[in-house]
Amino acid sequence: MRKTVYSLLASAFIVSAAGLAAVAQEDVVQHGAQVFMDVGCWQCHGTVGQGGAGPALLPNLHPEEVLATFVRQGTIGGMPPYTHAVLSNEDLHAIYAYLKSLPAPGTPELLQGE
Numbered sequence: 001m002r003k004t005v006y007s008l009l010a011s012a013f014i015v016s017a018a019g020l021a022a023v024a025q026e027d028v029v030q031h032g033a034q035v036f037m038d039v040g041c042w043q044c045h046g047t048v049g050q051g052g053a054g055p056a057l058l059p060n061l062h063p064e065e066v067l068a069t070f071v072r073q074g075t076i077g078g079m080p081p082y083t084h085a086v087l088s089n090e091d092l093h094a095i096y097a098y099l100k101s102l103p104a105p106g107t108p109e110l111l112q113g114e
């Protein structure tokens with residue numbers, strides 16, 4: 001009986017820890033969306049990374065380190081460098097989490113406007 005109680009308690013703990021992690025990740029994604037708008041990435045890359053004056057960032061999203069290098073250094077083709085003063089590492093990571101959470105352009109999910 002005692003064993004059952006312990007294992008019930010343990011599984012309740014595991015379930016709530018997983019729930020918390022999911023909520024935290026959702027927060028990061030939402031924060032990333034906000035930063036993407038605030039620092040103006042959307043003006044060149046579109047609000048959902050679909051591209052505009054700048055190239056589409058999806059569906060072939062670069063690995064995070066590569067994306068970070070582009071953002072920190074800027075590009076000769078017109079992308080300004082974003083220094084730590086205007087964009088912290090946490091914010092940059094959140095942008096990445098946001099982009100990663102987006103469906104690739106043209107997938108049924110996006111076409112249905114979800």
Ligand code: HEC
Binds near residue numbers: 036040042070077
């Ligand atoms: C003023 C326009 C502009 C803004 C603002 C801008 N970019 Fe860019 N970005 C570009 C252009 C243009 C390129 C393509 C490289 C080039 O021609 O210079 C590019 C390239 C990139 C690339 C590489 C894409 C590839 O595969 O070539 C990434 C990743 C990227 N931008 C992410 C971002 C993020 C994240 C932000 C916001 C922090 C941002 N950009 C803000 C214009 C912009």
